[in-house]
Amino acid sequence: MSLAPGSTLGVFGGGQLGQMFAAAAQKLGFRVHVYCPESDCPAAQVAELHTPADYHDFQSIAQFAQSVGAVTLEFENVPVAAAEAAGHYVPVRPAGDALYTVQDRSREKGFLTAAGIPTTPYRNVRSEDELHKAVADLGTPAVLKTTKFGYDGKGQTIVQSPDDAMRAWSYLGKHKCVLEKFIEFRREISVLVARDMEGNIETFGPIENSHANHILDVSVYPAESPQSAVEAAQAAARQVALEIDLVGLACVEFFETPSREVMVNEIAPRPHNSGHLTIEACGTSQFTQQARAVAGMSVAPMTAPRPAAMANLLGDLWENGEPDWNAIERFPGVVLHLYGKHTARPGRKMGHLTAVADTPAEAERLVREAREAIVRPRRG
Numbered sequence: 522m523s524l525a526p527g528s529t530l531g532v533f534g535g536g537q538l539g540q541m542f543a544a545a546a547q548k549l550g551f552r553v554h555v556y557c558p559e560s561d562c563p564a565a566q567v568a569e570l571h572t573p574a575d576y577h578d579f580q581s582i583a584q585f586a587q588s589v590g591a592v593t594l595e596f597e598n599v600p601v602a603a604a605e606a607a608g609h610y611v612p613v614r615p616a617g618d619a620l621y622t623v624q625d626r627s628r629e630k631g632f633l634t635a636a637g638i639p640t641t642p643y644r645n646v647r648s649e650d651e652l653h654k655a656v657a658d659l660g661t662p663a664v665l666k667t668t669k670f671g672y673d674g675k676g677q678t679i680v681q682s683p684d685d686a687m688r689a690w691s692y693l694g695k696h697k698c699v700l701e702k703f704i705e706f707r708r709e710i711s712v713l714v715a716r717d718m719e720g721n722i723e724t725f726g727p728i729e730n731s732h733a734n735h736i737l738d739v740s741v742y743p744a745e746s747p748q749s750a751v752e753a754a755q756a757a758a759r760q761v762a763l764e765i766d767l768v769g770l771a772c773v774e775f776f777e778t779p780s781r782e783v784m785v786n787e788i789a790p791r792p793h794n795s796g797h798l799t800i801e802a803c804g805t806s807q808f809t810q811q812a813r814a815v816a817g818m819s820v821a822p823m824t825a826p827r828p829a830a831m832a833n834l835l836g837d838l839w840e841n842g843e844p845d846w847n848a849i850e851r852f853p854g855v856v857l858h859l860y861g862k863h864t865a866r867p868g869r870k871m872g873h874l875t876a877v878a879d880t881p882a883e884a885e886r887l888v889r890e891a892r893e894a895i896v897r898p899r900r901g
């Protein structure tokens with residue numbers, strides 16, 4: 522049975538994804554309780570309730586869980602023990618098992634391989650012997666990634682040649698790693714997938730993503746992928762949702778190869794930066810889907826009648842002072858989202874811009890031009 526409007530949904534994590542989740546949940550009539558250690562986090566600025574406690578504080582987690590009807594999360598590195606502790610009282614969606622799978626790149630790759638879902642060829646690296654064997658098997662260049670806590674390009678480095686392997690592994694602290702074949706991809710794409718308690722699945726995408734300094738820069742919907750790649754990516758995303766027994770919303774990121782194959786790079790069992798454009802582009806955004814599924818409601822169709830694009834606003838834009846927000850007035854179709862973070866640091870996601878237009882290229886042009894327009898010139 523679904524939770525009635527007026528009930529409270531809990532969310533582990535207090536960043537912008539939690540903030541946009543809270544806003545979507547409130548539109549459906551729910552109250553939101555945020556659990557995150559930081560006192561003035563973006564999500565707590567929007568939610569009705571906030572527990573500022575650590576993820577290892579099981580007493581606080583128990584109290585939090587007893588105050589809500591269901592719990593979700595906005596980042597996948599929530600400790601599995603925290604998710605399980607909350608799960609003693611209320612449903613946690615997605616559940617700790619799904620987190621366990623995706624929190625470790627080696628487990629994630631093993632899961633994908635066992636499920637027959639195409640992913641980048643890889644080898645586990647837990648010793649010097651395995652490292653050299655992996656390089657011999659996959660060739661170079663290759664990408665060495667730590668199994669844990671990698672995001673936005675952190676915890677990874679390129680192995681240029683067999684001689685470079687030890688340097689790369691030492692650089693990553695000789696932690697457990699996976700070595701991946703370097704993919705000369707044609708484009709990077711992502712598919713959002715929502716699944717409800719009844720097992721109904723809705724997908725959205727692919728969205729085409731471009732990165733700058735390993736951080737997502739611009740997303741455009743729909744991707745220019747050929748139909749066969751679109752279908753393969755959607756099918757893979759559905760299968761991921763099924764196999765991890767997802768209840769909630771996830772994003773599956775892919776490399777599309779020149780031969781039009783798709784290979785899963787990563788699974789995020791939560792809303793994703795590339796899906797922000799669904800707020801303006803779709804009747805049901807990624808955050809609304811998450812709230813619906815977490816509350817036990819059915820997922821709704823995610824269709825976008827028009828193309829859309831999103832450009833991230835990173836802290837770098839503050840280099841010469843507060844961006845010129847008034848300049849956005851010249852772009853009436855462009856929507857500004859600011860996350861309420863007080864300190865701008867290079868690489869920190871401070872907000873984003875979205876545009877909906879007649880073509881993907883036009884939407885992309887609009888968000889890029891609007892972003893250019895708010896940059897303050899260097900002083901002096």
Ligand code: AMP
Nearest residue numbers: 641664672673674701702703704735787
């Ligand atoms: P990740 O943290 O795994 O999402 O990687 C960050 C970025 O590094 C990706 O978005 C790609 O642009 C690049 N990258 C990661 N793995 C590979 C790979 N196997 N081949 C080529 N580029 C990669």
